[in-house]
Amino acid sequence: MPIFGQTKKLLYPAYQDTKLSFEQRADDLLKRLTLEEKVSLMQDVSQPVERLGIKTYNWWNEALHGVARSGIATVFPQPIGMAASFDADGVWQVFNAVSDEARAKHNYYSSRGEYGRYQGLTMWTPTINIYRDPRWGRGIETYGEDPYLTSIMGVAAVQGLQGPDGEKYDKLHACAKHFAVHSGPEWNRHSFDAKNIKRRDLWETYLPAFEALVTEGNVKEIMCAYNRFEGEPCCGSDQLLLQILREKWGFNGIVVADCGAIRDFYDKNAHATHPDAAAASTDGVLSGTDLDCGSSYKALVEAVKTGQIIEEAIDVSVKRLLLARFQLGEMDSNEHVSWSKIPYEVVASASHDSLALDMARKSMTLLLNKNNILPLKSGNLTVAVVGPNANDSIMQWGNYNGTPARTITILEGIRAALGDNDRLIYEPGTGLVENTLMESAFHLCRTDQGRGFRANYWNNMDRKGSPDVSAQYTTPFNFSTTGATVFAPGIGLTDFTATYHTIFTPERSGEVFFDFYVNGTINLSVDGEQVKGTRANHGSRKMSHSMKVEAGKPYAIQIDFDYNRGDAQLVFDFGYKKEIDIAQSVAKVKEADMVIFVGGVSPSLEGEEMGVDLPGFRNGDRTDIELPSVQRAFIKALKDAGKDVVLVNCSGSPIGLEPEVQHCEAILQAWYPGQSGGRAVADVLFGTYNPSGRLPVTFYKNTAQLPDFENYDMTGRTYRYMAESPLFPFGYGLSYSSFQYGKPQLERDTFAVGDDVQLRIPLTNSGRYDGDEIVQVYLRKKGDVEGPLKTLRAVQRIPVSAGDTVEATFTLSGRQLDWWDEESLSVGAVAGEYELMVGSSSRDQDLQIIKLKIID
CATH class of the missing domain: 2.60.120.380 (Jelly Rolls)
Structure with missing residues (x-):
């Protein structure tokens, strides 16, 4: 019977009190766990602790370019294609949509008591390694070869996934991977040692994107890489994880080991740097790796009992894991979490399909257009569509993908774009690599x-x-x-x-x-x-x-x-x-006014540790970069037969297309364009959309222009250090419009260290089509013979109507003006004489130079 004048109090533990901070709740819950329970929470398949109300949780989920491996989802272009848009705002819109779909799917699964792989709220994306070599199979998952472009795209992806600041709960958690000096080869990644890395290359090329995602994007997870760095496995590297990530950058989120990476420490067929799982797990935790994708961390119980590690060191990691789960609302009922109200109807919705089409269009990169043969004009037009990728929907999905409700193949897109009086001939003609x-x-x-x-x-x-x-x-x-x-x-x-x-x-x-x-x-x-x-x-x-x-x-x-x-x-x-019978196939298209050859490669050939062993490919990597010879022979036969050929090249990697430049009238780089890629290709070919994509990677002439694949020295690599002329340079892409740049102007030519630099450039569309121009700003320091020839520091996508002139304005500040300081062996604000280069690509003839002096 209640006592008059007293208020009845509900008694429950502090970790369940939603009025307390997440830090307080995590601290309280941590104190209640046994050692065995703590260790069970440090693996990607985290076991429930029923006595404390902790549900099972699977940390592994994927959203590289749409929610992956979890049923129907909107499939956007592969990241390397999105990078070709040079549109960070567009990437944010994509990942805001992706996070809606991921939350909706999680809400559905959790309502059914399902907490398995690909059902959680921690998305192991984006991949922000530098695409330093076009032979690397996983380069298709990245945002290209440039540190600045990768940084702004990666930050946009993280912010789109994690949701806006100021909310009580995070929408999702993103994960920057793979930290840090990691970009192939795939075949030896479990034993490879990236060593003797120049300090300058480390800080100017391999680390900037990770630093940006930590300090600007507030990314909540970092995934350490499989390989070693300077002798230590990356997931046990004090230099990478403690000195740089934790101490220098102040990262206090979760470090997760790539799957099986801790096992690689002691596997005799991998690094074999440690004797057993207990020693490997101890080193991983003490270096700052909190979560094992695998089961090696089970040995931490033994490691504590044998004195290799103290329980308090394990507590540091477990608290980070608990804190993340509180931040996501995963520990609380849905009534407290606003993101739980996102309806399942957002998944594969019409608005997301439109967004996928928009990004696919922006990714289309026109590399060649002789005599303005494009756009095609329908009306009594006979078009032949040939090639191995013309009617392949799975190719368009890329890798680490979901499954769309519907895919428009390139063949379907072209068929739909033709008029009533036009005719289409379809002839596959050849496979990707084989002659059969x-x-x-x-x-x-x-x-x-x-x-x-x-x-x-x-x-x-x-x-x-x-x-x-x-x-x-x-x-x-x-x-x-x-x-x-x-x-x-x-x-x-x-x-x-x-x-x-x-x-x-x-x-x-x-x-x-x-x-x-x-x-x-x-x-x-x-x-x-x-x-x-x-x-x-x-x-x-x-x-x-x-x-x-x-x-x-x-x-x-x-x-x-x-x-x-x-x-x-x-x-x-x-x-x-x-x-295959090339002569017979060519004969079948003899009546065509135009042949559209849809070729390239496929995610079934290039990707992560794939076991593929075909001419030109090894385990997902490429051993050469040429267009497969069977396709090359087919295109030449079409040319010899007097046919005008438009090559639509589908790939996630740069392809050596030197002969195709001679044999084709036009080349459109379509990447792996996602569910609406077929329509996007057709819209460009027939002029419904004015192409605006730009190359986020250098297209080399051939493999002879590449240094040793296993050499991580940046000398001779990418547009920043390449002295030779490539086939197509970084930042390059054609439009159906003609854009004229006026003279760039600075408010003054001398600035103090730390000042913002204001830059203005008049831009005129002198063509007949409305279009978007990608205005690029590069920087170089005069007299720095060891540094990059130029390096991107700002970019804007600017729409300009036909006949109009607009002014592009830039404010360069902070890291955009940083440079390598040889005295301190670090990157920062450095006084000196610089040159800003403004234009439509990284090619010298496309750039105007304006001098800039920075003083102490």
Whole structure:
């Protein structure tokens, strides 16, 4: 019975009191945890602590250019394509939309009690390593070769993901990766030592983007890299993590190890710098790595008991992890968290589709346009579309991607752009690399149920008991659980297995090829013997196998599929591969007024540690940068036949296109343009959109212009240090408009250290099309023979109507005017004589020079 005059108090622990600060709540919760519980929270799959109300949490989620590996989502252009927009505001808009979709998906999953991989609020993006060499497969995930462009794009991505300042809870947490001197090769990244790095290269090239994301973007996570830096694994590097990141930059967020990176410390096939998991984990924590993507940190319990590390050192990391979860509202009920009200309808919404189209258009980079052959004019026009990438939707998605509700392929985009009196001819003609095309043999398969493959499915992971579902398939497989689509009715989206079997009786002898594109574990058996298998851990990947067959001889084929993680996928066909016939294909397009060849490469060839071993490719990296020879031969044959060829090049890396400049009338670099890429390409080709993209990477003439891939010295690399003339320079791109630059003007020519510099440039569109110009400002210090020839310090995308003149204005301040100081061996404000260079690309003839003096 209540006592008159007293107020009843609710008693609950401080960590549950939403009126307290997150710091106070984290401190209180930390004191209540046992050592074993603390360690269980320091792994990417963090275990629940039910007695304290801590739910399970999976720290691993992806959003490189849209929410990834989590069903239907808007797929924006690959980051290297977004970088070609030179539009940081546009990148912010993209990632603001991405964060809406990520929160909506998390809200949905958590409402169902699901807290698995790719369902959380910590997005391991953006990738801000410098794309120092075009052979690096993961360069497609970056924002290019320039430290300033990478910085402003990366900051925009982080701010779009994490949400506005001033909110009680963070919308999401972003993660800058991979810290720090890391840009290939892929094949030896678990043992490679980036050593003897010039201090100047470290601070001028490899670190600026990370520093910007920490000090300007307030990024909440940093991912340390696989490789070593100056002898120490990056995730155990005192120099990188303690001295630079924590002490110099003041970063107090989470450092997460790249997946398996701690294991690399003691793996005899990797760095092998430590004897065991306990020693490796101790070093990781003491160097400042808080979270292990893996299970090595389990050994921290042993390490404490054996005196290798004290529990108080572990507490430092655990508090950071707890604090992040409080900041995200993950520890509180949804009624307190405004972001939990974002409706699921934002996912793959019409407005986000429009944004994907806008960014795809801005990414389109016109490299060649002889005699203004573009834009094309429809009306009694016969267009032939050929090439391996013309009708490939998956290519457009890039890597680390989600799955769009609909993809407009380049073929579809061009078809839709044609008028009623125009005609389209489609002829694939060739594959990406090989001189063959697949002729399916699926129709030669039979089971006791009829033609095709018989399938058995189990809703368990060990094929226990009778199959839960059986089915018969008469066409090649194209299964995916993306968008909550099951492989078969009655089978779950996760934790299932399948076996597909048939008898294949070939009609002719020869070599038969099996091609898989799979996310899961796959094993292929022939006549009861396993002949090939793979497990996909980083999204879908290809697997191929070939074997000799005799006509009329039956072969028992069995395919076993096991669910692994994320969205399961199984795309499969097999058959004979016939030699391409270039002459025959050219004959099929003889009536075309224009041939649009859609070629390049594919994310199935370039990317992260992929296991690809084909001519020109190794494990996701490129061994040369040329357009694959089969495509090159096809384009030359078209030219020799008198055809005007427009090359639409799809790639995430710079391609050596020196012969194609001679054989093509126009070249459009389309990157991996996302779900609306086909329409964006067609809009540029037919003049609906005036191209404005600029190269965020140098396009070299050939591999001979490149230094040793494993040499991290910047000498001779990128536009900043390259003395030779490239094929197409950084910052280059054509428009259907003609932009004229007036004389750049400074308010004065001498400034004190720390002053802002105001710059104005008149800009006139003297063409017939409205368009956007990308005004670029570069800086160099006179007399500095060791430094960059020029380096980007400001950029603006400026719309100018046909016939109009506008004034571009810049305020250069802070880091935009910093330079290397040889005396202090650091970057900062340095007095001296400089030159500002203003223009449309990094090429000398495209720039005007204005002198600038900075005094103490």
